[in-house]
Amino acid sequence: xxxxxxxxxxxxxxxxxxxxxxxxxxxxxxxxxxxxxxxxxxxxxxxxxxxxxxxxxxxxxxxxxxxxxxxxxxxxxxxxxxxxxxxxxxxxxxxxxxxxxxxxxxxxxxxxxxxxxxxxxxxxxxxxxxxxxxxxxxxxxxxxxxxxxxxxxxxxxxxxxxxxxxxxxxxxxxxxxxxxxxxxxxx
Amino acid sequence: xxxxxxxxxxxxxxxxxxxxxxxxxxxxxxxxxxxxxxxxxxxxxxxxxxxxxxxxxxxxxxxxxxxxxxxxxxxxxxxxxxxxxxxxxxxxxxxxxxxxxxxxxxxxxxxxxxxxxxxxxxxxxxxxxxxxxxxxxxxxxxxxxxxxxxxxxxxxxxxxxxxxxxxxxxxxxxxxxxxxxxxxxxxxxxxxxxxxxxxxxxxxxxxxxxxxxxxxxxxxxxxxxxxxxxxxxxxxxxxxxxxxxxxxxxxxxxxxxxxxxxxxxxxxxxxxxxxxxxxxxxxxxxxxxxxxxxxxxxxxxxxxxxxxxxxxxxxxxxxxxxxxxxxxxxxxxxxxxxxxxxxxxxxxxxxxxxx
Numbered sequence: 001x002x003x004x005x006x007x008x009x010x011x012x013x014x015x016x017x018x019x020x021x022x023x024x025x026x027x028x029x030x031x032x033x034x035x036x037x038x039x040x041x042x043x044x045x046x047x048x049x050x051x052x053x054x055x056x057x058x059x060x061x062x063x064x065x066x067x068x069x070x071x072x073x074x075x076x077x078x079x080x081x082x083x084x085x086x087x088x089x090x091x092x093x094x095x096x097x098x099x100x101x102x103x104x105x106x107x108x109x110x111x112x113x114x115x116x117x118x119x120x121x122x123x124x125x126x127x128x129x130x131x132x133x134x135x136x137x138x139x140x141x142x143x144x145x146x147x148x149x150x151x152x153x154x155x156x157x158x159x160x161x162x163x164x165x166x167x168x169x170x171x172x173x174x175x176x177x178x179x180x181x182x183x184x185x186x187x
Numbered sequence: 188x189x190x191x192x193x194x195x196x197x198x199x200x201x202x203x204x205x206x207x208x209x210x211x212x213x214x215x216x217x218x219x220x221x222x223x224x225x226x227x228x229x230x231x232x233x234x235x236x237x238x239x240x241x242x243x244x245x246x247x248x249x250x251x252x253x254x255x256x257x258x259x260x261x262x263x264x265x266x267x268x269x270x271x272x273x274x275x276x277x278x279x280x281x282x283x284x285x286x287x288x289x290x291x292x293x294x295x296x297x298x299x300x301x302x303x304x305x306x307x308x309x310x311x312x313x314x315x316x317x318x319x320x321x322x323x324x325x326x327x328x329x330x331x332x333x334x335x336x337x338x339x340x341x342x343x344x345x346x347x348x349x350x351x352x353x354x355x356x357x358x359x360x361x362x363x364x365x366x367x368x369x370x371x372x373x374x375x376x377x378x379x380x381x382x383x384x385x386x387x388x389x390x391x392x393x394x395x396x397x398x399x400x401x402x403x404x405x406x407x408x409x410x411x412x413x414x415x416x417x418x419x420x421x422x423x424x425x426x427x428x429x430x431x432x433x434x435x436x437x438x439x440x441x442x443x444x445x446x447x448x449x450x451x452x453x454x455x456x457x458x459x460x461x462x463x464x465x466x467x468x469x470x471x472x473x474x475x476x477x478x479x480x481x482x483x484x485x486x487x488x489x490x491x492x493x494x495x496x497x498x499x500x501x502x503x504x505x506x507x508x509x510x511x512x513x514x515x516x517x518x519x520x521x522x523x524x525x526x527x528x529x530x531x532x533x534x535x536x537x538x539x540x541x542x
């Protein structure tokens with residue numbers, strides 16, 4: 001088990017929670033603009049692109065920080081299947097955090113759309129125009145978005161399972177502020 | 188350090204129920220945002236589906252304005268637009284242009300004389316890396332006031348109910364103006380003789396930050412020769428594409444781009460309402476069409492002429508159409524680019540315009 005008090009570094013926790021807000025906002029904006037023709041379509045789409053690039057940058061920083069500082073060990077008594085699930089889901093989360101913005105950027109590039117962020121930032125295209133590639137990238141971006149959200153729900157459920165039921169310090173290791181873990185432990 | 192004692196059974200169940208409830212609410216919120224719980228929401232998919240003719244859409248083609256032909260040329264800016272907009276396209280100079288003449292029909296094989304509305308998609312690129320895309324039509328105003336009304340118009344036209352169009356027209360008095368235009372406006376036998384109008388209002392911003400609402404038009408420099416619909420029909424089903432290819436082959440064709448500046452109080456949110464004729468206009472340059480290419484392998488084929496793709500210095504206004512058009516055009520683009528098998532490149536047999 002995690003020795004109570006062994007936590008992710010403050011910068012990791014900050015990145016986690018800032019990105020949690022960004023990514024959730026991102027996914028809701030994504031399914032939101034794709035299902036509307038009202039004037040808010042335009043700012044939602046512009047926000048989606050801008051926030052996507054911000055997430056890409058944050059995710060790369062986060063990956064570097066993770067490689068540098070690692071993560072607290074999982075509780076020793078955590079069953080092997082849960083250990084495996086924890087490990088795989090975190091690989092998938094990192095892959096999606098970095099992959100989804102790249103897929104979106106590449107998708108716009110293959111359709112010859114300008115990629116314009118707030119602040120009149122025009123990004124270069126990263127792939128040439130191509131129908132087949134555009135369709136492939138569009139499908140990937142679309143279906144992976146739902147997979148991403150499902151994975152986040154699983155992640156939230158697992159975090160709450162650790163916090164409320166196993167009470168093994170895993171949730172506290174990423175909690176934004178020192179929590180009642182010590183109080184619980186003392187019970 | 189010891190693990191806290193396990194929770195009693197009922198507390199565990201309570202916690203599990205709480206976790207399940209949080210997941211269900213979060214999933215429900217997502218489904219709601221995606222429109223899955225709102226069958227009444229007007230989505231891009233619905234608008235595009237409503238454009239399809241009774242036999243279904245022409246796969247691989249644009250879902251509206253499906254019949255068209257590509258052109259390339261230049262936009263020769265005279266510099267007069269710089270007073271209104273800081274976009275580089277309005278500084279004096281020559282910029283590459285790419286576009287598409289088209290007919291307002293979902294059928295890429297529709298005979299020319301059966302389609303009342305003609306259009307032009309246009310992209311102008313500037314050295315600063317920015318682009319301006321627009322999609323204009325020859326109507327002097329849009330037939331309806333709102334995207335919702337446009338959708339209702341599509342539904343009414345497709346409806347088998349005998350009174351569907353009457354009911355629609357009664358609810359949308361602006362539509363009668365279009366009816367009058369469609370009956371009385373002269374036809375022409377050339378894309379080169381048509382004006383192409385933005386209809387939607389946009390906001391231009393100049394170097395000092397001053398904003399003006401404008402609409403723009405490309406006015407033909409070629410003399411306009413009216414023709415009757417039946418005489419046009421006699422020229423053949425694909426006369427317009429043959430004619431523009433021949434005409435441009437002989438000499439470049441030109442349009443003057445004119446910005447019309449609104450006065451305070453002019454309706455910017457309703458493209459069915461023309462502005463008074465005495466509004467200030469600024470001729471900002473000339474579109475020179477130098478080369479025509481078939482759409483199948485042409486440079487306009489895979490371009491989405493999304494009217495919200497604007498350079499810095501031009502913005503959308505409170506007109507609700509550009510956003511709706513952007514959403515619907517993207518849907519059409521995503522569909523047709525996934526259907527390339529149904530409209531392959533490099534087809535050598537001459538089926539382009541045949542039914």
